[in-house]
Amino acid sequence: MAKENKTLYAILGMLSHEELTGYDIKKRIDNSIRFFWDAGFGQIYPNLKILEKEGLVTKRVETGETRPNRIIYAITEKGREELKKWLATPVGEQHVRYEILLKLFFGSLLPAEENIKKIEEFRETNRTYLETMQGFKTCLSEALKESDDHLYYLLTIMLGEKIYKAHMEWADEAVKLLQNEQAVNIKH
Amino acid sequence: MAKENKTLYAILGMLSHEELTGYDIKKRIDNSIRFFWDAGFGQIYPNLKILEKEGLVTKRVETGETRPNRIIYAITEKGREELKKWLATPVGEQHVRYEILLKLFFGSLLPAEENIKKIEEFRETNRTYLETMQGFKTCLSEALKESDDHLYYLLTIMLGEKIYKAHMEWADEAVKLLQNEQAVNIKH
DNA sequence: CAGATCATGTAATTTGTTACATGATTGT
DNA sequence: ACAATCATGTAACAAATTACATGATCTG
Numbered sequence: 001m002a003k004e005n006k007t008l009y010a011i012l013g014m015l016s017h018e019e020l021t022g023y024d025i026k027k028r029i030d031n032s033i034r035f036f037w038d039a040g041f042g043q044i045y046p047n048l049k050i051l052e053k054e055g056l057v058t059k060r061v062e063t064g065e066t067r068p069n070r071i072i073y074a075i076t077e078k079g080r081e082e083l084k085k086w087l088a089t090p091v092g093e094q095h096v097r098y099e100i101l102l103k104l105f106f107g108s109l110l111p112a113e114e115n116i117k118k119i120e121e122f123r124e125t126n127r128t129y130l131e132t133m134q135g136f137k138t139c140l141s142e143a144l145k146e147s148d149d150h151l152y153y154l155l156t157i158m159l160g161e162k163i164y165k166a167h168m169e170w171a172d173e174a175v176k177l178l179q180n181e182q183a184v185n186i187k188h
Numbered sequence: 189m190a191k192e193n194k195t196l197y198a199i200l201g202m203l204s205h206e207e208l209t210g211y212d213i214k215k216r217i218d219n220s221i222r223f224f225w226d227a228g229f230g231q232i233y234p235n236l237k238i239l240e241k242e243g244l245v246t247k248r249v250e251t252g253e254t255r256p257n258r259i260i261y262a263i264t265e266k267g268r269e270e271l272k273k274w275l276a277t278p279v280g281e282q283h284v285r286y287e288i289l290l291k292l293f294f295g296s297l298l299p300a301e302e303n304i305k306k307i308e309e310f311r312e313t314n315r316t317y318l319e320t321m322q323g324f325k326t327c328l329s330e331a332l333k334e335s336d337d338h339l340y341y342l343l344t345i346m347l348g349e350k351i352y353k354a355h356m357e358w359a360d361e362a363v364k365l366l367q368n369e370q371a372v373n374i375k376h
Numbered sequence: 377c378a379g380a381t382c383a384t385g386t387a388a389t390t391t392g393t394t395a396c397a398t399g400a401t402t403g404t
Numbered sequence: 405a406c407a408a409t410c411a412t413g414t415a416a417c418a419a420a421t422t423a424c425a426t427g428a429t430c431t432g
Contacts, residue, residue, distance in 0.1 A: 004421085005391070006287060013294040023411050033293055036286040042393065045413055068400065068411045080297075087298050091288045091306060093313075098224040099194060100279045101347060105221055106201040107340040109268075110275050115340075118279060125281075151369060152295040152303075159289060159358045166354035170347045181339060192393085192418070211383050230421065233385055256383045256428065 007039050008047050012083045015057055015075040017149070022048055022071065032153065035129070035160055048073055056082055112182045116175055123171035130164040133157050195227050196235050200271045203245055203263040205337070210236055210259065220341065223317070223348055236261055244270055300370045304363055311359035318352040321345050 014020060014028045022044050029039055051057040056079030062070040075083075100122050107115045136157050144150045202208060202216050210232050217227055239245040244267030250258040263271075288310050295303040324345050332338045 006285075006290060007391085010290055013290075016294065016297065021411075022413090023409095033290065036284060036289040038283055040393070041411095041413080042395095042415095043391080064400095064411095070411070083294070084297050087291050087294055088302060091291060091310065094285070094287050095226050096224060096284050097194075097226075097282070098347070099282050101224040101344045102194060102198055102201075102221065103275050103279060104340055105344050106204065106271070106275055107343075108336040109204065109272050114276060121278065148296040148369070151365070152292050155295075155362050155365065156289045156293050158361065159286070159355075162354040162358045163351065166350040167347075170350045173346065174343050177339070177343065181336075195419080209383075210385090211381095228421070229383095229385080230387095230423090231419080252383090252428095254429070258383070 005047070005050075007037070007043050008051065009083060009086050010037050010039060011044060011047055012051060012056060012075060012079055015073055016080060016083055019072050019074045021073070025073075033156070035132075036156065051079065054082075055079075112178050112185075116178050119171050119174050119178075123168050123175075126164045126167040126171070130161060130168070133160040133164060137161075193235070193238075195225070195231050196239065197271060197274050198225050198227060199232060199235055200239060200244060200263060200267055203261055204268060204271055207260050207262045209261070213261075221344070223320075224344065239267065242270075243267075300366050300373075304366050307359050307362050307366075311356050311363075314352045314355040314359070318349060318356070321348040321352060325349075 010029065010033065011025055014025050020028065022041070025044055025048075026039070026041060029037070029044075048057065048059075052059055052073070055076060057073045057075055060072050060074070062072055064070060100118060103118065104115060137154070140150060140154055140157065144154065198217065198221065199213055202213050208216065210229070213232055213236075214227070214229060217225070236245065236247075240247055240261070243264060245261045245263055248260050248262070250260055252258060288306065291306065292303060325342070328338060328342055328345065332342065
């Protein structure tokens with residue numbers, strides 16, 4: 001079994017809830033984990049084949065007369081065990097990449113206005129993300145009483161909220177700092 | 189020129205400050221941008237060759253009698269222009285990956301204690317990151333009066349601080365939530 | 377004298393992205 | 405009629421990680 005292919009476990013996790021087609025998995029991902037674990041069809045379909053070869057999922061073809069054929073995948077007992085085993089392993093160092101910080105780090109090569117504009121765009125993007133999180137949260141509050149799954153879903157949304165808020169706060173402070181600096185430079 | 193190889197620009201950016209060897213570039217990265225843009229030797233050396241072929245940097249060999257030979261790279265005017273051009277392009281959608289959220293999203297498959305432990309480990313890791321940021325900040329406060337570069341450096345540290353704090357706050361709330369849930373489940 | 381640091385690289389593998397390819401059905 | 409959605413995939417490419425390979429010098 002691959003050591004690092006975590007998207008495999010994202011797919012397996014989705015199948016631990018219900019039987020799904022590759023297309024359905026994509027939709028589930030887009031509607032839930034995409035903010036911290038996105039995946040395209042180019043990853044989903046090949047990974048499903050790997051999972052099947054490893055005996056972690058089984059497939060069943062539903063021949064549609066009007067609609068296209070659907071290949072429905074179901075998790076096996078072995079798959080469920082493998083998933084739990086992975087969930088139990090400690091989370092490694094997680095390294096992120098912030099293109100905006102990379103660009104800003106070398107920001108002295110550009111006029112300050114350009115950097116300010118960049119930060120303001122970043123702020124705006126994060127404002128829309130925050131709205132999305134708050135939308136998710138509202139939808140969730142009803143379903144929350146039903147199952148434990150939803151509690152964990154809520155936790156992921158909560159981190160999203162915190163992060164996007166942190167981004168926005170930073171953007172505000174950063175813009176102020178750069179504007180001050182600009183004012184000082186103009187005076188001289 | 190490659191469309192997406194942003195590490196190329198990280199290297200070029202480091203060379204915009206001073207002439208460096210591949211080995212030096214690695215050190216510079218480790219001491220500054222590694223929290224948001226890490227790179228290993230396996231990326232640095234091949235990318236330097238690409239930059240040279242494109243005429244964005246020049247190389248000069250320093251034959252050491254006692255030490256190993258050093259290949260010193262310097263940015264060209266064309267390289268500086270290319271860097272500025274890239275810095276001016278807007279920052280695209282940046283997608284992050286949080287392994288801890290992926291694991292937590294499917295957390296209902298594990299006993300709550302395990303999820304709590306995971307979150308507490310995450311909190312601790314982020315506490316050390318925050319300390320590092322604060323150390324960086326202290327070092328910086330002296331140099332800050334000299335050059336504009338340092339102001340942009342400060343901005344990147346500020347975002348780091350915000351994010352690690354957000355992570356820690358979230359961890360505290362998340363643990364509380366899970367412990368409450370646990371208490372409720374035990375009562376029934 | 378052992379381990380860290382200086383110094384350069386290549387090769388293999390894995391992972392992820394993007395483009396291509398096909399075609400029916402459903403909604404506006 | 406046109407766009408969006410349903411549905412499956414492959415192939416090419418790009419990027420990043422990891423392991424391998426070498427060897428001197430400096431520090432404790």
